[in-house]
Amino acid sequence: MKKHNFSAGPCILPQEVMKKASEAVIELNEIGLSLIEISHRSKDFVDIMEQARSLALELLGLEGKGYKALYLQGGASLEFLMVAYNLLETKAGYVNTGTWSDKAIKEARLVGEVLEIASSKDKNFNYIPRGYMVPNDLDYLHLTSNNTIFGTQIKEFPKTNVPLVCDMSSDIFSRQMDFSQFDLIYAGAQKNMGPAGTTLVVVKEEILGQVSRKVPSMLNYQVHINKDSMFNTPAVFPVYVCMLTLQWLKDMGGIPAIEEINEKKAKLLYSEIDLNPLFNGFAKTEDRSNMNATFTLEDETLKDTFDAMWKESGINGLNGHRSVGGYRASMYNALPLESVGVLVDIMSDLERKA
Ligand SMILES: *Cc1c(COP(=O)(O)O)cnc(C)c1O
DSSP, rough: OOEEEEEEOOOOOOOHHHHHHHHHHOSTTTTTGGGGGTTTTTTHHHHHHHHHHHHHHTTTTOTTEEEEEEEEEEEEHHHHHHHHHHHHHEEEEEEEESSSHHHHHHHHHHTSSSEEEEEGGGGTSSSOOOOOOOOTTTEEEESOOOOOOOEOOOSSSSOSSSOOEOOOOTTTSSOOOOGGGGGEEETTTTTTTTSSTTTEEEEEEEEESSSSOOOGGGGOOHHHHHHEEEOSSSOOOHHHHHHHHHHHHHTTHHHHHHHHHHHHHHHHHHHHHOOOOOOOOOSSSGGSSSSEEEEEESGGGGGGHHHHHHHHHTTEEBOOOOTSSSSEEEETTTHHHHHHHHHHHHHHHHHOOO
């Protein structure tokens, strides 16, 4: 039986996508060959790559606006470095909202000067900093739209003339926004798009080519753009699954449609967390993430009972990250509302029993 998969990443993908993907591993498009045994230069794969790239731009509303979509390797973690390599000339600003931004800062500091212009470290990253000043002379400002580990999410992005770079690994394609406010967006595939192994980068081409350093080919966005995201052999299987997921999303009505479902899921879970005296939300209410809900038990002695209850109900992946403790329910695009219903029922069952 399929479990209710609340895993933080890698995580749930649409069932029909996984079915199609597994079929393509045996045989792609009735060509008598597997997706993973054909040349990436073959028409069948080139079409897949082109579709994956154009679907990303289409769903984000960025077609014809000077953006290019790339499917690279090395995870979001390599983007921490690549962003700085390609964009950092004198100094960059970073907002530190948790583990992932912290790591992005560390990598960028290998390349140049980095100002941490705001941080929520003082409260173990349970909130999103507000009201900070963005200096006008930054090469770019780096943000993390959703903090996967702590369960916070930026709802309003700073208005600034400085180019905006955003790590959207854990909430890309989950909610509507004006994506054209960003000059570069990146996201590891393994949360809302596909299996681990590829990273979507969406970059406004005009911001490239302005640094004086020599950028190694594999780290150079322009090199990847010039080669249509095929400078080296792309991760063919992950790119194919991303393409299927984006097609699935488009067919259901795109980001507006999934956002509505995501809001329902989040509302259902957070209202249980707020109403049930046995549970406490970790993140500050106005900064709560619709993707990752973090919460703890009021009474730790109920842990074994609660853990046994959710495991018996077919729930997977609810344990919190070690830096927060407690629980984390990740509700990515492919998680059905019904799974959240199962979790909420168990939480209220626990209240009845306790
Ligand atoms: C998961 C995650 C990462 C790390 O991605 P990798 O592909 O493992 O490098 C980075 N940033 C955020 C916000 C994440 O959720």
